[in-house]
Amino acid sequence: MADDDPGAAERRARFEALAPELVEPLRRFLARRTDPVTADDVLGETLLVCWRRLDDVPPDAALPWAYGVARHCLANAQRSARRQGRVAARVATVDPPTQSSPGPGETQHGEERLHEALARLTDTEAELVRLWAWEQLTPSEIAGVMDLTPNAASIRLHRAREKLKEILRKDRPAAGHEESTEGRTP
Amino acid sequence: MNDDELQQRLRAIDPASDLTPADPDRVARLLEDTMNTDLTDTSAPGTPGTPEQESRNDGTRNRSPLTWLVAAAAVLIAGVGVFSLLGNDPERDDAPTAAPSASASVDPGSTAPSVTELGAPPPAAGRCMVPTAEALSTAQVAFSGTVQSVEAGVVTLVPDRFYTGEATELVEVRATPDELTALVGAVSFEEGRRYLVSATDGQVTVCGFSGPLSPNLEALYVEAFPG
Known part of the structure; x- marks a missing residue:
């Protein structure tokens, strides 16, 4: 029923136009700041927020806005990870997740x-x-x-x-x- | 070293430099899944959902009947906390209050999100009163939000709208395991699901005053907190 609604269809179209542009930058953003598992989780969260708050996405600055959402979602994920005492495993903000092979x-x-x-x-x-x-x-x-x-x-x-x-x-x-x-x- | 050199050096250690692009099929699935989730959060404050969206979220959509059975049973057992809360002197000092932590509230520029901390009502025997907007309007905290996590002793919600109370970025419902069982049963908190939650004296209300977002409950909230 909702899908027949022109508003809902229009909304999907807007998201489908926007989201693919966000996915790769967001993946890199998260890969730089956390482990792959958390990055995956937070990517899903972030897209969900983008979808739900589609009307709030500034048309001329969607990516920075999405980074802000991702940053927020990541902070939340890390907070709950800390609560569970998984600090070391999940809060790698600086160390590169994949260490390059020893060079010169x-x-x-x-x-x-x-x-x-x-x-x-x-x-x-x-x-x-x-x-x-x-x-x-x-x-x-x-x-x-x-x-x-x-x-x-x-x-x-x-x-x-x-x-x-x-x-x-x-x-x-x-x-x-x-x-x-x-x-x-x- | 100038800024360009610094940037170059930093880019050389970019952890994402060798990240391979995601599988397009996986991305497509992810986006499709995203768009198939509840749309109720689309609402800007004051315009909660369209009728179509609400009807999609009405009732038992995507929920097993068992959830509701458990929730209903738990309401009978645990919901009573509210009755004693509403019916008794709120000043009674044995109430495990957890007042909304004003201290942990909005602090622009801080990296830690602001949090409203709530407690669970003590499991007690009693009856539920019929939820009315009038009774609901006495709540000091009322918001709609999505459950981010359900963990030992803590349910974390990401609020999207505060009907009353100071807006914070997160709301945590803390309770002892026993209380949480009662509360989780009564309100049936599930990760990723959206709820309407109210609290009096720092304690989440049950007995139908808090629960999964539904048009009826939303109407009650809107009526209780106009504007």
């Missing part, structure tokens, strides 16, 4: 330092940086995801980037200490 020592070490530096940012700072570098959003799009004003997003992103650079700069091993630094790596 130099590169590997640099990647590790970058991961460590990211981990030293606050959650919000790291998220701002990820949205900028990985999702490649503009500050105003990031504002949409994070529920900030564009101005605040811009300022906070700038600060987060500077902080990250500063950490990387300070951590850079001084010449001649290369070996001792390598030795620290577990």
Whole structure:
């Protein structure tokens, strides 16, 4: 009955036009922030919210909006995972889910330092940086995801980037200490 | 290091860089499943669903009769908490109250979602009163929301509309396992399903005041909380 309704059909058509564009970016978004199982769950949740709140999706900024939903759903999933004491398994926000095969020592070490530096940012700072570098959003799009004003997003992103650079700069091993630094790596 | 260099270095460690695209069939199925779920959440506040959507959600759609049998039985056993709640002095101090946590409410910019915490009514013997809008309107918290998870001691709902009470991003109903059994039975919380829930003195109302979303219950809520 509902399917005969022109409104319902029109709604389906709108979702069918919108959703396929969202799926791959959302999958990548989630793959960057959690384990594959949780990513799958949260993808389903996110699409469900998009479907139910289709009228709220801003036509010109659907993807940032959907990222915001996914971020919210992921936070919820992680909260309930924490409640069940599965912190370590499910709340991998920084570690890459698939570790690349060992490359040249130099590169590997640099990647590790970058991961460590990211981990030293606050959650919000790291998220701002990820949205900028990985999702490649503009500050105003990031504002949409994070529920900030564009101005605040811009300022906070700038600060987060500077902080990250500063950490990387300070951590850079001084010449001649290369070996001792390598030795620290577990 | 400038921003471009930083971005380049970060992109080199993008965990999703080697993510293969999803199987198109699987995506199609996922989208189809998504569109086949209840549409009741489409409502903007004030325009709850179209008649067509409501009729689809009316009654026993997609639910086994057993669910309703269990729910009905449990209402008889547990629903009575509300009677004692509505009929007795709300100040009685043995009531395990869990007031809506104003402290955990909206905090823009915070990463933790705001939560309203509710308790379950104590299982007790008594009778249910007929749900009326008048009685319902005394509830301090009333919202519609979808059950996100049912776990030991906690039912988490994602509210989509608050009829009354301070809006939060999540609502958690906490209860001892015994209370939860009674409550889950009475209200029959199921993951992914949408409910209308009200609470008095931090305790979820049963006895037909809270339950799966239905046109009748929704009408009751709309009547109890106009505007």
